[in-house]
Amino acid sequence: MNLGRDQAVVLTQDIAEGSIPEDVHVILGTPFIYLHELNAMLQDVKGIELAAQNCHQMPSGAYTGEVSASMLKSIGIEYVILGHSERRMYFNESDELLRAKVDIALKEGLKVIFCCGEPLEIREANSQNGYVSRQLVNSLFHLSEADFSNIVIAYEPIWAIGTGKTASAEQAQEMHAFIRALVQEKYSTETAVDLSILYGGSVKPANASELFANPDVDGGLVGGASLDAQGFLSIINAF
Numbered sequence: 001m002n003l004g005r006d007q008a009v010v011l012t013q014d015i016a017e018g019s020i021p022e023d024v025h026v027i028l029g030t031p032f033i034y035l036h037e038l039n040a041m042l043q044d045v046k047g048i049e050l051a052a053q054n055c056h057q058m059p060s061g062a063y064t065g066e067v068s069a070s071m072l073k074s075i076g077i078e079y080v081i082l083g084h085s086e087r088r089m090y091f092n093e094s095d096e097l098l099r100a101k102v103d104i105a106l107k108e109g110l111k112v113i114f115c116c117g118e119p120l121e122i123r124e125a126n127s128q129n130g131y132v133s134r135q136l137v138n139s140l141f142h143l144s145e146a147d148f149s150n151i152v153i154a155y156e157p158i159w160a161i162g163t164g165k166t167a168s169a170e171q172a173q174e175m176h177a178f179i180r181a182l183v184q185e186k187y188s189t190e191t192a193v194d195l196s197i198l199y200g201g202s203v204k205p206a207n208a209s210e211l212f213a214n215p216d217v218d219g220g221l222v223g224g225a226s227l228d229a230q231g232f233l234s235i236i237n238a239f
Contacts, residue, residue: 014229
């Protein structure tokens with residue numbers, strides 16, 4: 001929940017005019033209110049798409065203030081972020097609710113960036129694998145293999161976001177490899193290999209190259225660092 005309209009337009013323009021490698025896919029997760037205008041701005045820009053930061057679990061109805069998946073699709077949005085740690089924490093979004101949101105988003109033809117990750121007490125108890133596994137099983141593993149092909153997973157170690165603690169590149173790789181193995185076991189080697197798994201724990205220009213060098217880290221879910229165009233472009237070019 002950052003930036004006024006003019007700032008959002010300038011930031012998007014600066015990113016779009018920057019140097020983006022052809023083999024890197026950039027998705028900007030912007031507030032609902034800017035999606036339509038920024039989507040029009042980016043129509044002729046290759047390699048950049050937009051994501052909504054959330055959607056409602058029902059197709060329509062008396063849910064004042066909410067935004068449906070079909071509304072997003074109707075203005076040309078391709079992606080929606082679901083299950084972000086802040087949605088889980090501040091809005092009490094459960095695995096069961098997120099399962100319903102995933103279902104409606106896929107039904108409406110959106111691709112889902114699904115967030116998972118453990119809080120500090122779970123990491124300190126060395127229970128992170130079981131915790132993340134349950135999130136995936138409860139919200140995603142009911143999907144057919146065809147539907148799962150429209151999922152991107154973003155691993156957010158909540159304990160490494162704004163706490164002063166830092167997840168190492170090795171810890172990121174370890175969890176990403178675990179997630180990919182779960183997907184391989186549930187679906188197939190092909191689906192597991194094709195899956196993009198993003199890392200979302202305080203990615204910034206200083207650590208992007210080290211993180212992205214890991215074989216199972218396919219990209220970043222970038223937070224505050226994305227509000228600075230040059231810094232964000234540096235992260236993009238770290239690939």
